[in-house]
Amino acid sequence: MNARTAGTGNRNSEAEDLLEVEDLSVGYRTKRGFMRAVDGISFSLKKGRSLGLVGESGCGKTTVGMTLMGLLPPNGEVRGGRILFKGEDLVQKTEEEMQRLRWNEIAMIFQAAMNALNPVQRVEKQIAEAILTHAPDLPEEEALRRVEGLFQMVNLPGERMHDYPHQYSGGMKQRAIIAMALACNPDLIIADEPTTALDVIVQHQILEEIKALQDDLGISLIFISHDISIVADVSHDIGVMYAGQLVEYGSREEVFGDPRHYYTRALLASYPTLAGEKRDLVPIPGETPSLVAPPSGCRFCDRCDAAAEACSLERPDWLEISPTHRVLCARCLSS
Amino acid sequence: MPEPILKLEEVSKTYRTKGSMFGGRAAGLVKALQCVSLEVLKGEIFGLVGESGSGKTTAGRLIVKLESPESGRVLLNGEVLSTLRGRRLKAYRRRVQMIFQDPYQSLNPQLSIYESVVEPITIHRLAAGRERMERVLSMIQTVGLSPPESFVNRYPHQLSGGQRQRVAIARAMVLEPDFVVADEPTSMLDASYSAKIFNIILEMRKRFGITILFITHSLAAARYLCDRIAVIYRGHLMEVGTAAEVIHHPLHPYTRALIDALPKFGLAEQIPRYNTLLEEERAGVEAVGCPFFMRCRKAHRTQCGREVPGLEPVGPGRFVACFFPGNGGGAGGKGS
Incomplete structure (x- = not known):
C-alpha cells in the first residue's frame, strides 16, 4: 500500500522514531452511516521533534489526537492501521494498559483547556492528585514539591499554587494545564488548539513556553491547529490534513516554502499576514466533502484549480518530492 | 476628503x-x-x-x-x-x-x-x-x-x-x-x-x-x-492612523507589543522585534497614569505612571496616546 511505504520512508536518520502511525483509519458510527473521520494516514515522529497537524474543522485532526490518547467516544472506532509507540501497537492495547500509558507517557492539552480545571479544588491539589494517581506510593509532600517545580517550569508564581482556578487569568489557567500535562514526565504531548481562546500577547507567551519546554525536556510534540501561522511557529514538521486524509507532509521549510498540494497552496493564499506586500486573499471555493460517502478520487478535486478529469476518478498516489517531503496529489509536479 | x-x-x-x-x-x-x-x-x-x-x-x-x-x-x-x-x-x-x-x-x-x-x-x-x-x-x-x-x-x-x-x-x-x-x-x-x-x-x-x-x-x-x-x-484609544502606517510603523509601545506577539511563520529570528513589553507587570506601583504603564518597557516612571497621555496628532491623520511615541521612551529598558 502506498501510504505505508511513504510513511516509513524517512527511517534512515539517526534518531529513533518515538511514534509511528501506519495507515490509520478511524471513524464514527452516526445515524447517516459510518463517518470516515480519518482515512489511512501515516506519519512518524522522532524523539524531541514536533509535528504540526493543520487543517480546517472536520478534517480529522482532533480525531487523530484522541485516537493516540485512546480516548475515542463510544461511537468511535479504529477501522485499521497501527499506532506504534515505542514499538508497541496502541491499537491492540486494552483500556487498562492505555490507562497506564495515558498522562505517564502520552499527555494531552485539550481544546478549551480553560474549562478543564476543577473549579472547586485548589490548583496545587489537582496537579498533585494527577501525580499521585500514577505514583500512589509517593508521599504527598513530595508530590506538592513536584508541583512547585512544575509551576517554576511553566513560569507561574509559586504563591499562586494555593489558589482556585477562578482566581487565575486565561493565560495562567493554560499554564496550569500545561503543568498538569508535564506532571508525569511524558515523552509525547498532544496539544489540540491550546491557544485558540487566548489573546495575541498571551498566545505568544504560551507558544514560546511550549517551544522552550519542548527543547529543554526533549519531549515530542504533536501540535494540532487550524491556524497555519501558529503551527508554523512551533513545529519542525508539518502535516496538512484535508477531509480525513493527510495530503502533504514534510519539514516546515519545505511545506510552507515550497507547498505542492493545491490545498496547502489554497490555505496559504487565503491567510492574511502582516509580512510582505499586501495581496488579495483567495478564498477556497466550495465546501468540504461528506465523510460518510467521500469521493472516490482526490477529495479536494471539486475545489481545486488544477483538477483534471482523472483527479475525480482515481485515488491519488503519494509523490516523493524529497526524502522528507511528500504529497498526495497527481498533478503537483505539473506546475 | x-x-x-x-x-x-x-x-x-x-x-x-x-x-x-x-x-x-x-x-x-x-x-x-x-x-x-x-x-x-x-x-x-x-x-x-x-x-x-x-x-x-x-x-x-x-x-x-x-x-x-x-x-x-x-x-x-x-x-x-x-x-x-x-x-x-x-x-x-x-x-x-x-x-x-x-x-x-x-x-x-x-x-x-x-x-x-x-x-x-x-x-x-x-x-x-x-x-x-x-x-x-x-x-x-x-x-x-x-x-x-x-x-x-x-x-x-x-x-x-x-x-x-x-x-x-x-x-x-x-x-x-x-x-x-x-x-x-x-x-x-x-x-x-x-x-x-x-x-x-x-x-x-x-x-x-x-x-x-x-x-x-x-x-x-x-x-x-x-x-x-x-x-x-483597556478602554483607551492608543493609536490611530492608516492601516499601513500603524502596522508598518507603529508608534505606540502597545501596538508594537501586539506586532511582536504575532506568529511569524517560523521566521521570528529574521524579523526585528520592538521589545516594548515587560515580562512581568511592574510591582509596587499604582497605575493611575497610562493604561499600558504596568506592562510598558519604555515607560518613564514619574510621567507615565501619573498622567494619562491624551491622543495627540503626530502627523497628518496620525494620532498616538503616548508621551514618548516611537522613540526609545523615557527610562529605557529597565524593568521597574
Missing part, C-alpha cells in the same frame, strides 16, 4: 459588576470605554483593533444603540443618537446594522433562511409581495449562497458556520444600511473561510458604498480590510 459619517465625542461607558459570592472580587466598576473620540469617514472601512476586554465590542454596541454612553455623544450624520425617538429612531435602526461574532447564536434556529432575511424588510415595511421575495433572493445571491433558491428553505442547523455568517450578513445588508458594525465576524470560523467573509465585506462596500466599522483582534485581518485603524486597550 470624505466627510465623517460617524463621530464619537469623548464617550465613556462603565459597567457595574456584581461581586463574587466567595470573596474573589468585590462589586466594582469596569470602565469599558474612557473618553474615546473618533471619526469614521464616509465609505471607509475603519478597524477597531484590540484584545478581549479592551472595549471594542462596547464601542460597537453604543453605535448601534444597544447601549447608551454614560457621558459623551455618538453622532451619525450629525444626529445625536441619544436624542432619537419614535420614527427617527426606527429609521436609525434601519440605517445602522450589526453583524455579530457568533453566527451560531445570531440566527433564530426556528426561522428558515428566507424568514430570517425577510424579517427586517417586513418590520421596516420596505417592500411587499414579489419585490420582497426578489430582494431576499438577490441578497442571498450577493453573499455568495448560490443558487439562492436552494438555500431559502433551509434552516440554520443545515448550514456550516461560514454559510450562517453569510446569512447574517444578508440579513443586515437587505435593509441597505449606511453604516455597518461588523464585530469579529470571522473569529468563530476557520481561517480558510475567513477570506470569503472578508471578500464579501469588501464587495458590499464597493456595491453599496456603505461605511463599515470592523471590530477585530487580528492586525492581519485589519491590514487586509481596513483603510484606517484605531488600536484600543
Whole structure:
C-alpha cells in the first residue's frame, strides 16, 4: 500500500522514531452511516521533534489526537492501521494498559483547556492528585514539591499554587494545564488548539513556553491547529490534513516554502499576514466533502484549480518530492 | 476628503459588576470605554483593533444603540443618537446594522433562511409581495449562497458556520444600511473561510458604498480590510492612523507589543522585534497614569505612571496616546 511505504520512508536518520502511525483509519458510527473521520494516514515522529497537524474543522485532526490518547467516544472506532509507540501497537492495547500509558507517557492539552480545571479544588491539589494517581506510593509532600517545580517550569508564581482556578487569568489557567500535562514526565504531548481562546500577547507567551519546554525536556510534540501561522511557529514538521486524509507532509521549510498540494497552496493564499506586500486573499471555493460517502478520487478535486478529469476518478498516489517531503496529489509536479 | 459619517465625542461607558459570592472580587466598576473620540469617514472601512476586554465590542454596541454612553455623544450624520425617538429612531435602526461574532447564536434556529432575511424588510415595511421575495433572493445571491433558491428553505442547523455568517450578513445588508458594525465576524470560523467573509465585506462596500466599522483582534485581518485603524486597550484609544502606517510603523509601545506577539511563520529570528513589553507587570506601583504603564518597557516612571497621555496628532491623520511615541521612551529598558 502506498501510504505505508511513504510513511516509513524517512527511517534512515539517526534518531529513533518515538511514534509511528501506519495507515490509520478511524471513524464514527452516526445515524447517516459510518463517518470516515480519518482515512489511512501515516506519519512518524522522532524523539524531541514536533509535528504540526493543520487543517480546517472536520478534517480529522482532533480525531487523530484522541485516537493516540485512546480516548475515542463510544461511537468511535479504529477501522485499521497501527499506532506504534515505542514499538508497541496502541491499537491492540486494552483500556487498562492505555490507562497506564495515558498522562505517564502520552499527555494531552485539550481544546478549551480553560474549562478543564476543577473549579472547586485548589490548583496545587489537582496537579498533585494527577501525580499521585500514577505514583500512589509517593508521599504527598513530595508530590506538592513536584508541583512547585512544575509551576517554576511553566513560569507561574509559586504563591499562586494555593489558589482556585477562578482566581487565575486565561493565560495562567493554560499554564496550569500545561503543568498538569508535564506532571508525569511524558515523552509525547498532544496539544489540540491550546491557544485558540487566548489573546495575541498571551498566545505568544504560551507558544514560546511550549517551544522552550519542548527543547529543554526533549519531549515530542504533536501540535494540532487550524491556524497555519501558529503551527508554523512551533513545529519542525508539518502535516496538512484535508477531509480525513493527510495530503502533504514534510519539514516546515519545505511545506510552507515550497507547498505542492493545491490545498496547502489554497490555505496559504487565503491567510492574511502582516509580512510582505499586501495581496488579495483567495478564498477556497466550495465546501468540504461528506465523510460518510467521500469521493472516490482526490477529495479536494471539486475545489481545486488544477483538477483534471482523472483527479475525480482515481485515488491519488503519494509523490516523493524529497526524502522528507511528500504529497498526495497527481498533478503537483505539473506546475 | 470624505466627510465623517460617524463621530464619537469623548464617550465613556462603565459597567457595574456584581461581586463574587466567595470573596474573589468585590462589586466594582469596569470602565469599558474612557473618553474615546473618533471619526469614521464616509465609505471607509475603519478597524477597531484590540484584545478581549479592551472595549471594542462596547464601542460597537453604543453605535448601534444597544447601549447608551454614560457621558459623551455618538453622532451619525450629525444626529445625536441619544436624542432619537419614535420614527427617527426606527429609521436609525434601519440605517445602522450589526453583524455579530457568533453566527451560531445570531440566527433564530426556528426561522428558515428566507424568514430570517425577510424579517427586517417586513418590520421596516420596505417592500411587499414579489419585490420582497426578489430582494431576499438577490441578497442571498450577493453573499455568495448560490443558487439562492436552494438555500431559502433551509434552516440554520443545515448550514456550516461560514454559510450562517453569510446569512447574517444578508440579513443586515437587505435593509441597505449606511453604516455597518461588523464585530469579529470571522473569529468563530476557520481561517480558510475567513477570506470569503472578508471578500464579501469588501464587495458590499464597493456595491453599496456603505461605511463599515470592523471590530477585530487580528492586525492581519485589519491590514487586509481596513483603510484606517484605531488600536484600543483597556478602554483607551492608543493609536490611530492608516492601516499601513500603524502596522508598518507603529508608534505606540502597545501596538508594537501586539506586532511582536504575532506568529511569524517560523521566521521570528529574521524579523526585528520592538521589545516594548515587560515580562512581568511592574510591582509596587499604582497605575493611575497610562493604561499600558504596568506592562510598558519604555515607560518613564514619574510621567507615565501619573498622567494619562491624551491622543495627540503626530502627523497628518496620525494620532498616538503616548508621551514618548516611537522613540526609545523615557527610562529605557529597565524593568521597574
